[in-house]
Amino acid sequence: MKIRVFSSPQSAGLYASSLLEEAILTLEQPVLGLATGSTVIACYAALRGLVWCGLDLSKTVTINLDEYIGLPPLHPQSYHYFMEDTLFRDLPSRPKEMYIPNGMAANLDVECDRYDSIIHKYPIDVQLLGIGVNGHIGFNEPSHSLFSRTHVVHLTPETISVNARFFDRVEDVPKRALTMGVQSILQARKIILMAFGKGKADAVAKAVQGEVRTDLPASMLQFHRDVTWILDTESASALPRNVWGGHSILSEMTP
Numbered sequence: 407m408k409i410r411v412f413s414s415p416q417s418a419g420l421y422a423s424s425l426l427e428e429a430i431l432t433l434e435q436p437v438l439g440l441a442t443g444s445t446v447i448a449c450y451a452a453l454r455g456l457v458w459c460g461l462d463l464s465k466t467v468t469i470n471l472d473e474y475i476g477l478p479p480l481h482p483q484s485y486h487y488f489m490e491d492t493l494f495r496d497l498p499s500r501p502k503e504m505y506i507p508n509g510m511a512a513n514l515d516v517e518c519d520r521y522d523s524i525i526h527k528y529p530i531d532v533q534l535l536g537i538g539v540n541g542h543i544g545f546n547e548p549s550h551s552l553f554s555r556t557h558v559v560h561l562t563p564e565t566i567s568v569n570a571r572f573f574d575r576v577e578d579v580p581k582r583a584l585t586m587g588v589q590s591i592l593q594a595r596k597i598i599l600m601a602f603g604k605g606k607a608d609a610v611a612k613a614v615q616g617e618v619r620t621d622l623p624a625s626m627l628q629f630h631r632d633v634t635w636i637l638d639t640e641s642a643s644a645l646p647r648n649v650w651g652g653h654s655i656l657s658e659m660t661p
């Protein structure tokens with residue numbers, strides 16, 4: 407596991423985008439597993455910059471982690487909309503194929519199977535993740551058991567209240583979502599997890615150093631051999647300094 411701590415989300419986002427760029431440039435058919443949420447916006451902004459500077463996405467396949475059930479793709483809080491809005495809109499080159507679970511599917515079981523067959527067809531090279539304050543990854547919520555494959559999840563009251571900031575009213579937050587399972591996430595060749603802010607510090611410290619537990623799904627990442635944690639000084643603040651060196655990258659390099 408690598409831990410890289412940055413002094414700002416912008417510099418962390420730049421670093422994360424450079425890891426995605428490396429995969430896009432070196433692989434014949436790069437498959438990127440993508441996340442949504444506030445944290446990854448800095449990475450997507452930097453990646454957009456790279457695409458505007460000539461990075462070609464046309465051989466890339468993207469597979470998103472999750473989607474709310476019941477929100478149509480054009481709903482401003484759907485993850486379909488988020489991906490267009492924060493990453494893909496107006497780019498000079500777009501991925502050759504882009505997948506996001508269909509939260510409007512009439513038969514959700516069939517949709518889960520369809521999504522698993524996409525992940526099977528396109529094994530993920532680099533999986534980008536955020537982390538919930540409760541330690542969730544994708545929408546794999548803390549539980550006494552975890553699902554390995556794509557499934558329907560009932561969001562916890564904590565996740566609903568955290569995500570309510572994007573909706574007019576907390577009642578408008580969907581109660582269910584479709585999410586890739588933990589095994590699918592762990593099968594990615596490389597994992598990049600981004601986390602910013604004090605609110606994530608506890609979950610980050612437990613996931614990096616604590617026991618591996620199903621009620622802290624991000625702790626499962628300890629089983630993976632190529633995980634890069636991209637943090638800011640606040641989200642790293644509950645980790646002992648000897649774990650990450652105690653010096654944030656870039657704050658050390660800027661006058």
Ligand code: F6R
Nearest residue numbers: 441442443444445536537538544
């Ligand atoms: C969303 C997802 C979630 C978020 C997590 C952090 O696709 O997979 O696990 O990454 O909830 O969300 P933010 O970045 O908004 O704090």
